Amino acid sequence: MLVDGVQMRPIWKVDGKEIIQVIDQRYLPHQLIFKDLETAEDTIDAIKQMVVRGAPLIGATGAYGVYLAAVNSPGRMVDEEYLRTECEKIKAARPTAVNLTWAVDRVFDAALKEPSGENRIAAVRDEAEKIVEEEAENCRMIGLHGYELIAEISRKKGGKTVNILTHCNAGWLACIEYGTATAPIYTAFEKGIDVHVWADETRPLNQGARLTAWELGKAGVKHTVITDNAGGHLMQHDMVDMVIVGTDRTTHTGDVANKIGTYLKALAAKDNNIPFYVALPSSTFDWQLTDGIAQIPIEERNPDEVRFVQGESDGKINRVLIPPAQSPAADFAFDVTPARLVTAFITERGICRPNIEDIGQLFPDKMK
Ligand code: MRU
Numbered sequence: 001m002l003v004d005g006v007q008m009r010p011i012w013k014v015d016g017k018e019i020i021q022v023i024d025q026r027y028l029p030h031q032l033i034f035k036d037l038e039t040a041e042d043t044i045d046a047i048k049q050m051v052v053r054g055a056p057l058i059g060a061t062g063a064y065g066v067y068l069a070a071v072n073s074p075g076r077m078v079d080e081e082y083l084r085t086e087c088e089k090i091k092a093a094r095p096t097a098v099n100l101t102w103a104v105d106r107v108f109d110a111a112l113k114e115p116s117g118e119n120r121i122a123a124v125r126d127e128a129e130k131i132v133e134e135e136a137e138n139c140r141m142i143g144l145h146g147y148e149l150i151a152e153i154s155r156k157k158g159g160k161t162v163n164i165l166t167h168c169n170a171g172w173l174a175c176i177e178y179g180t181a182t183a184p185i186y187t188a189f190e191k192g193i194d195v196h197v198w199a200d201e202t203r204p205l206n207q208g209a210r211l212t213a214w215e216l217g218k219a220g221v222k223h224t225v226i227t228d229n230a231g232g233h234l235m236q237h238d239m240v241d242m243v244i245v246g247t248d249r250t251t252h253t254g255d256v257a258n259k260i261g262t263y264l265k266a267l268a269a270k271d272n273n274i275p276f277y278v279a280l281p282s283s284t285f286d287w288q289l290t291d292g293i294a295q296i297p298i299e300e301r302n303p304d305e306v307r308f309v310q311g312e313s314d315g316k317i318n319r320v321l322i323p324p325a326q327s328p329a330a331d332f333a334f335d336v337t338p339a340r341l342v343t344a345f346i347t348e349r350g351i352c353r354p355n356i357e358d359i360g361q362l363f364p365d366k367m368k
Pocket of ligand 1: 052053054055056167168169170171174175180207245246247248258259333
Protein backbone atom coordinates (compact mmCIF):
# COMPACT_ATOMS: atom_id res chain seq x y z
CA MET A 1 0.00 0.00 0.00
CA LEU A 2 1.10 3.58 -0.54
CA VAL A 3 2.42 5.50 2.45
CA ASP A 4 3.20 9.10 1.54
CA GLY A 5 3.77 7.99 -2.05
CA VAL A 6 6.01 5.04 -1.13
CA GLN A 7 4.87 1.47 -1.82
CA MET A 8 5.07 -0.40 1.46
CA ARG A 9 4.40 -3.78 3.01
CA PRO A 10 4.81 -4.77 6.66
CA ILE A 11 7.40 -7.46 5.79
CA TRP A 12 9.86 -8.13 2.98
CA LYS A 13 13.08 -9.96 2.22
CA VAL A 14 16.04 -7.68 1.58
CA ASP A 15 17.23 -8.14 -2.02
CA GLY A 16 20.42 -10.17 -2.26
CA LYS A 17 20.70 -10.64 1.52
CA GLU A 18 19.52 -13.27 3.98
CA ILE A 19 17.70 -10.65 6.02
CA ILE A 20 14.01 -10.02 6.55
CA GLN A 21 12.82 -6.51 7.28
CA VAL A 22 9.61 -5.54 9.01
CA ILE A 23 7.84 -2.38 10.08
CA ASP A 24 8.18 -2.22 13.86
CA GLN A 25 4.50 -1.71 14.67
CA ARG A 26 5.15 -0.87 18.31
CA TYR A 27 6.10 2.68 17.37
CA LEU A 28 3.30 3.52 14.95
CA PRO A 29 1.69 5.95 14.36
CA HIS A 30 4.31 8.26 15.81
CA GLN A 31 7.44 6.75 14.31
CA LEU A 32 7.92 4.61 11.20
CA ILE A 33 10.80 2.33 12.13
CA PHE A 34 12.10 -0.71 10.24
CA LYS A 35 13.68 -3.67 11.96
CA ASP A 36 16.02 -6.37 10.64
CA LEU A 37 15.34 -10.02 11.42
CA GLU A 38 18.38 -12.23 10.89
CA THR A 39 17.69 -15.39 12.88
CA ALA A 40 14.74 -17.58 13.81
CA GLU A 41 15.14 -16.24 17.34
CA ASP A 42 14.68 -12.69 15.99
CA THR A 43 11.41 -13.69 14.36
CA ILE A 44 10.15 -15.40 17.53
CA ASP A 45 10.97 -12.29 19.49
CA ALA A 46 9.30 -10.03 16.92
CA ILE A 47 6.11 -12.10 17.09
CA LYS A 48 6.10 -12.27 20.90
CA GLN A 49 6.83 -8.58 21.40
CA MET A 50 4.31 -7.63 18.72
CA VAL A 51 6.82 -5.89 16.52
CA VAL A 52 4.68 -7.72 13.96
CA ARG A 53 1.12 -8.76 14.70
CA GLY A 54 -2.11 -9.72 13.00
CA ALA A 55 -2.82 -13.29 11.95
CA PRO A 56 -1.69 -13.32 8.28
CA LEU A 57 1.43 -11.31 9.09
CA ILE A 58 2.28 -13.58 12.03
CA GLY A 59 2.01 -16.48 9.56
CA ALA A 60 4.26 -14.76 7.02
CA THR A 61 6.80 -13.89 9.71
CA GLY A 62 6.78 -17.48 10.93
CA ALA A 63 7.38 -18.68 7.37
CA TYR A 64 10.38 -16.37 7.02
CA GLY A 65 11.50 -17.53 10.47
CA VAL A 66 11.84 -21.05 9.05
CA TYR A 67 13.92 -19.56 6.22
CA LEU A 68 16.19 -17.79 8.71
CA ALA A 69 16.49 -21.03 10.70
CA ALA A 70 17.56 -22.77 7.50
CA VAL A 71 20.21 -20.22 6.53
CA ASN A 72 21.63 -20.33 10.07
CA SER A 73 21.61 -24.13 10.29
CA PRO A 74 24.91 -25.83 11.15
CA GLY A 75 26.97 -26.02 7.94
CA ARG A 76 23.86 -24.77 6.05
CA MET A 77 22.80 -28.44 5.86
CA VAL A 78 19.24 -27.87 7.17
CA ASP A 79 19.05 -31.23 8.87
CA GLU A 80 15.42 -32.39 9.25
CA GLU A 81 15.50 -32.77 13.04
CA TYR A 82 17.15 -29.39 13.49
CA LEU A 83 14.52 -27.74 11.31
CA ARG A 84 11.65 -29.54 13.07
CA THR A 85 12.85 -28.26 16.45
CA GLU A 86 13.18 -24.70 15.14
CA CYS A 87 9.68 -24.91 13.64
CA GLU A 88 8.21 -26.01 16.98
CA LYS A 89 9.85 -23.03 18.68
CA ILE A 90 8.48 -20.61 16.10
CA LYS A 91 4.97 -22.09 16.33
CA ALA A 92 4.97 -21.56 20.09
CA ALA A 93 5.58 -17.80 19.82
CA ARG A 94 1.88 -16.87 20.02
CA PRO A 95 -0.99 -19.31 20.51
CA THR A 96 -4.20 -17.89 19.03
CA ALA A 97 -3.53 -17.04 15.38
CA VAL A 98 -3.72 -20.35 13.52
CA ASN A 99 -1.91 -18.82 10.54
CA LEU A 100 1.36 -19.29 12.40
CA THR A 101 1.14 -23.08 12.60
CA TRP A 102 -0.34 -23.26 9.11
CA ALA A 103 2.50 -21.26 7.53
CA VAL A 104 5.35 -22.89 9.46
CA ASP A 105 4.07 -26.41 8.69
CA ARG A 106 3.68 -25.54 5.04
CA VAL A 107 7.25 -24.26 4.75
CA PHE A 108 8.59 -27.24 6.70
CA ASP A 109 6.81 -29.63 4.31
CA ALA A 110 8.29 -27.76 1.34
CA ALA A 111 11.77 -28.09 2.87
CA LEU A 112 11.46 -31.86 3.11
CA LYS A 113 10.85 -32.12 -0.63
CA GLU A 114 14.52 -31.22 -1.14
CA PRO A 115 17.34 -33.46 0.13
CA SER A 116 19.34 -30.90 2.20
CA GLY A 117 21.68 -27.92 2.03
CA GLU A 118 21.32 -25.09 -0.47
CA ASN A 119 18.42 -26.74 -2.32
CA ARG A 120 16.52 -26.96 0.92
CA ILE A 121 17.27 -23.34 1.78
CA ALA A 122 16.00 -22.25 -1.64
CA ALA A 123 12.83 -24.33 -1.23
CA VAL A 124 12.11 -22.78 2.15
CA ARG A 125 12.71 -19.26 0.86
CA ASP A 126 10.49 -19.82 -2.19
CA GLU A 127 7.66 -21.26 -0.11
CA ALA A 128 7.78 -18.36 2.36
CA GLU A 129 7.65 -15.89 -0.50
CA LYS A 130 4.78 -17.80 -2.07
CA ILE A 131 2.81 -17.53 1.15
CA VAL A 132 3.39 -13.78 1.29
CA GLU A 133 2.20 -13.30 -2.30
CA GLU A 134 -0.80 -15.59 -1.82
CA GLU A 135 -1.91 -13.71 1.28
CA ALA A 136 -1.68 -10.42 -0.57
CA GLU A 137 -3.82 -11.85 -3.38
CA ASN A 138 -6.30 -13.37 -0.91
CA CYS A 139 -6.81 -9.97 0.65
CA ARG A 140 -7.34 -8.40 -2.76
CA MET A 141 -10.06 -10.96 -3.48
CA ILE A 142 -11.65 -10.41 -0.05
CA GLY A 143 -11.80 -6.74 -1.03
CA LEU A 144 -13.63 -7.47 -4.27
CA HIS A 145 -16.18 -9.79 -2.63
CA GLY A 146 -16.76 -7.55 0.38
CA TYR A 147 -17.08 -4.50 -1.83
CA GLU A 148 -20.41 -5.85 -3.12
CA LEU A 149 -21.83 -5.75 0.41
CA ILE A 150 -20.81 -2.13 0.90
CA ALA A 151 -22.07 -1.17 -2.57
CA GLU A 152 -25.46 -2.72 -1.78
CA ILE A 153 -25.81 -0.65 1.40
CA SER A 154 -24.69 2.46 -0.46
CA ARG A 155 -27.38 1.85 -3.10
CA LYS A 156 -30.03 1.37 -0.42
CA LYS A 157 -28.96 4.62 1.22
CA GLY A 158 -29.11 6.51 -2.07
CA GLY A 159 -25.36 7.12 -2.07
CA LYS A 160 -25.24 8.55 1.45
CA THR A 161 -22.21 7.72 3.60
CA VAL A 162 -21.85 4.05 4.55
CA ASN A 163 -20.69 3.86 8.17
CA ILE A 164 -18.61 0.79 8.96
CA LEU A 165 -17.42 -0.15 12.41
CA THR A 166 -14.24 -2.17 12.80
CA HIS A 167 -12.32 -3.47 15.79
CA CYS A 168 -8.57 -3.73 16.23
CA ASN A 169 -6.39 -3.64 13.12
CA ALA A 170 -7.16 -6.09 10.37
CA GLY A 171 -5.62 -3.81 7.80
CA TRP A 172 -2.59 -4.19 5.53
CA LEU A 173 -0.26 -3.86 8.50
CA ALA A 174 -1.74 -7.12 9.79
CA CYS A 175 -2.05 -8.84 6.42
CA ILE A 176 0.64 -7.83 3.82
CA GLU A 177 -1.69 -5.87 1.48
CA TYR A 178 -5.21 -4.36 1.68
CA GLY A 179 -6.01 -6.12 4.96
CA THR A 180 -8.91 -8.44 5.61
CA ALA A 181 -11.57 -6.28 7.30
CA THR A 182 -10.26 -3.18 5.56
CA ALA A 183 -9.95 -4.66 2.05
CA PRO A 184 -13.65 -4.16 1.19
CA ILE A 185 -13.40 -0.64 2.60
CA TYR A 186 -10.36 0.25 0.49
CA THR A 187 -12.01 -1.24 -2.60
CA ALA A 188 -15.25 0.67 -1.99
CA PHE A 189 -13.27 3.87 -1.41
CA GLU A 190 -11.30 3.37 -4.63
CA LYS A 191 -14.54 2.82 -6.54
CA GLY A 192 -15.92 6.11 -5.29
CA ILE A 193 -18.35 4.93 -2.62
CA ASP A 194 -18.72 7.34 0.29
CA VAL A 195 -17.44 5.35 3.28
CA HIS A 196 -16.66 6.33 6.84
CA VAL A 197 -15.04 4.02 9.39
CA TRP A 198 -15.60 3.95 13.14
CA ALA A 199 -12.28 2.64 14.45
CA ASP A 200 -12.52 1.11 17.94
CA GLU A 201 -9.43 2.18 19.85
CA THR A 202 -8.92 -1.45 20.99
CA ARG A 203 -7.41 -1.51 24.42
CA PRO A 204 -5.00 -2.54 25.72
CA LEU A 205 -2.56 -1.99 22.86
CA ASN A 206 -4.76 0.36 20.86
CA GLN A 207 -4.27 -1.29 17.49
CA GLY A 208 -7.40 0.51 16.27
CA ALA A 209 -6.41 3.98 17.44
CA ARG A 210 -2.77 3.58 16.48
CA LEU A 211 -2.71 1.37 13.40
CA THR A 212 -6.14 1.34 11.74
CA ALA A 213 -6.41 5.11 12.08
CA TRP A 214 -2.89 5.54 10.66
CA GLU A 215 -3.57 3.28 7.71
CA LEU A 216 -6.91 4.83 6.85
CA GLY A 217 -5.50 8.31 7.22
CA LYS A 218 -2.62 7.56 4.86
CA ALA A 219 -5.11 6.20 2.32
CA GLY A 220 -7.42 9.20 2.69
CA VAL A 221 -10.37 7.16 4.03
CA LYS A 222 -12.70 9.07 6.38
CA HIS A 223 -12.56 7.65 9.87
CA THR A 224 -13.21 8.45 13.51
CA VAL A 225 -11.52 6.82 16.49
CA ILE A 226 -13.96 5.84 19.22
CA THR A 227 -13.62 4.27 22.63
CA ASP A 228 -14.16 0.53 22.78
CA ASN A 229 -17.44 1.06 24.58
CA ALA A 230 -19.00 3.50 22.12
CA GLY A 231 -20.14 0.99 19.48
CA GLY A 232 -23.40 -0.03 21.17
CA HIS A 233 -24.51 3.58 21.49
CA LEU A 234 -23.70 4.32 17.85
CA MET A 235 -25.61 1.25 16.73
CA GLN A 236 -28.69 2.25 18.73
CA HIS A 237 -28.66 5.62 16.98
CA ASP A 238 -28.42 4.37 13.40
CA MET A 239 -24.84 5.48 13.05
CA VAL A 240 -23.46 2.09 12.02
CA ASP A 241 -24.56 0.37 8.79
CA MET A 242 -22.37 -2.69 9.12
CA VAL A 243 -19.56 -4.17 11.17
CA ILE A 244 -16.55 -5.78 9.50
CA VAL A 245 -13.85 -7.37 11.64
CA GLY A 246 -10.92 -9.67 11.03
CA THR A 247 -10.10 -12.85 12.90
CA ASP A 248 -7.09 -14.71 14.27
CA ARG A 249 -8.68 -18.15 14.13
CA THR A 250 -12.10 -19.26 12.98
CA THR A 251 -13.31 -22.82 13.35
CA HIS A 252 -14.68 -24.50 10.23
CA THR A 253 -17.95 -24.57 12.18
CA GLY A 254 -18.02 -20.77 12.24
CA ASP A 255 -16.83 -19.61 15.69
CA VAL A 256 -14.59 -16.55 15.47
CA ALA A 257 -11.63 -15.71 17.70
CA ASN A 258 -10.65 -12.09 17.34
CA LYS A 259 -9.23 -9.26 19.43
CA ILE A 260 -10.79 -8.97 22.88
CA GLY A 261 -14.03 -6.99 22.72
CA THR A 262 -15.19 -8.33 19.36
CA TYR A 263 -17.85 -10.52 21.01
CA LEU A 264 -19.45 -7.49 22.67
CA LYS A 265 -19.65 -5.74 19.29
CA ALA A 266 -21.33 -8.79 17.81
CA LEU A 267 -23.89 -8.86 20.62
CA ALA A 268 -24.68 -5.19 20.14
CA ALA A 269 -24.92 -5.65 16.37
CA LYS A 270 -27.36 -8.54 16.79
CA ASP A 271 -29.52 -6.53 19.19
CA ASN A 272 -29.67 -3.69 16.69
CA ASN A 273 -30.14 -5.74 13.50
CA ILE A 274 -26.84 -4.61 12.05
CA PRO A 275 -24.95 -7.05 9.81
CA PHE A 276 -21.78 -8.36 11.41
CA TYR A 277 -19.22 -9.62 8.87
CA VAL A 278 -15.93 -11.38 9.47
CA ALA A 279 -13.30 -11.12 6.71
CA LEU A 280 -10.66 -13.82 6.51
CA PRO A 281 -8.37 -15.72 4.19
CA SER A 282 -8.55 -19.52 4.22
CA SER A 283 -5.28 -19.60 6.19
CA THR A 284 -7.21 -18.33 9.23
CA PHE A 285 -9.72 -21.18 9.24
CA ASP A 286 -9.01 -23.95 11.71
CA TRP A 287 -10.04 -27.11 9.86
CA GLN A 288 -9.89 -29.26 12.99
CA LEU A 289 -11.49 -27.48 15.94
CA THR A 290 -15.27 -27.54 16.14
CA ASP A 291 -16.07 -25.51 19.28
CA GLY A 292 -14.40 -22.12 19.37
CA ILE A 293 -15.24 -21.19 22.94
CA ALA A 294 -14.09 -24.48 24.40
CA GLN A 295 -11.14 -25.19 22.14
CA ILE A 296 -9.44 -22.07 20.76
CA PRO A 297 -6.45 -21.15 22.94
CA ILE A 298 -6.84 -17.57 24.17
CA GLU A 299 -3.56 -15.80 24.76
CA GLU A 300 -3.06 -14.06 28.11
CA ARG A 301 -0.39 -11.40 27.90
CA ASN A 302 1.62 -9.32 30.34
CA PRO A 303 -0.82 -7.35 32.57
CA ASP A 304 1.44 -4.33 32.19
CA GLU A 305 -0.14 -3.90 28.76
CA VAL A 306 -3.38 -3.09 30.63
CA ARG A 307 -1.78 -1.07 33.39
CA PHE A 308 0.24 1.21 31.12
CA VAL A 309 -0.75 3.22 28.06
CA GLN A 310 1.75 4.33 25.46
CA GLY A 311 1.55 7.59 23.55
CA GLU A 312 3.51 10.53 22.23
CA SER A 313 4.30 13.80 23.93
CA ASP A 314 6.94 16.41 23.16
CA GLY A 315 8.10 14.30 20.23
CA LYS A 316 8.87 11.30 22.43
CA ILE A 317 7.04 8.03 22.95
CA ASN A 318 6.18 7.56 26.62
CA ARG A 319 4.28 5.09 28.78
CA VAL A 320 2.06 6.15 31.65
CA LEU A 321 0.56 4.12 34.46
CA ILE A 322 -3.26 4.19 34.68
CA PRO A 323 -4.45 2.19 37.76
CA PRO A 324 -3.06 2.32 41.29
CA ALA A 325 0.45 0.87 41.21
CA GLN A 326 -0.59 -2.02 43.47
CA SER A 327 -3.78 -3.04 41.60
CA PRO A 328 -3.50 -6.35 39.78
CA ALA A 329 -4.55 -6.42 36.13
CA ALA A 330 -5.32 -9.19 33.63
CA ASP A 331 -4.70 -9.17 29.91
CA PHE A 332 -6.91 -11.50 27.87
CA ALA A 333 -5.94 -10.82 24.28
CA PHE A 334 -8.83 -12.42 22.35
CA ASP A 335 -12.41 -13.56 22.71
CA VAL A 336 -14.64 -15.88 20.72
CA THR A 337 -17.79 -14.75 18.93
CA PRO A 338 -20.08 -17.72 18.38
CA ALA A 339 -21.18 -18.45 14.81
CA ARG A 340 -24.80 -17.56 15.59
CA LEU A 341 -23.84 -13.88 15.96
CA VAL A 342 -22.02 -13.71 12.62
CA THR A 343 -23.94 -12.67 9.49
CA ALA A 344 -21.40 -14.06 7.02
CA PHE A 345 -17.74 -14.61 6.22
CA ILE A 346 -15.98 -12.70 3.47
CA THR A 347 -13.24 -14.95 2.07
CA GLU A 348 -11.01 -14.99 -0.99
CA ARG A 349 -13.42 -17.44 -2.62
CA GLY A 350 -16.58 -15.52 -1.86
CA ILE A 351 -19.11 -14.95 0.88
CA CYS A 352 -20.58 -17.74 2.97
CA ARG A 353 -22.78 -18.31 6.00
CA PRO A 354 -21.03 -19.24 9.25
CA ASN A 355 -21.72 -22.95 9.31
CA ILE A 356 -19.83 -26.10 8.41
CA GLU A 357 -21.92 -26.83 5.32
CA ASP A 358 -21.52 -23.43 3.66
CA ILE A 359 -17.86 -23.13 4.60
CA GLY A 360 -17.35 -26.65 3.24
CA GLN A 361 -19.01 -25.73 -0.03
CA LEU A 362 -16.54 -22.89 -0.58
CA PHE A 363 -13.54 -24.90 0.61
CA PRO A 364 -14.21 -28.58 -0.15
CA ASP A 365 -10.47 -29.13 -0.64
CA LYS A 366 -9.65 -27.95 2.89
CA MET A 367 -12.21 -29.93 4.88
CA LYS A 368 -10.65 -32.90 6.63
O1 MRU B 1 -2.85 -9.15 19.03
P1 MRU B 1 -2.85 -8.84 17.57
O2 MRU B 1 -2.66 -7.40 17.25
O3 MRU B 1 -1.92 -9.74 16.80
O4 MRU B 1 -4.30 -9.22 17.16
C1 MRU B 1 -4.62 -9.45 15.86
C2 MRU B 1 -5.57 -8.46 15.40
O5 MRU B 1 -5.20 -7.38 15.03
C3 MRU B 1 -6.95 -8.74 15.34
O6 MRU B 1 -7.47 -9.57 16.24
C4 MRU B 1 -7.43 -8.76 13.93
O7 MRU B 1 -8.73 -8.35 13.92
C5 MRU B 1 -7.26 -10.08 13.24
S1 MRU B 1 -5.77 -10.23 12.39
C6 MRU B 1 -6.18 -9.85 10.75
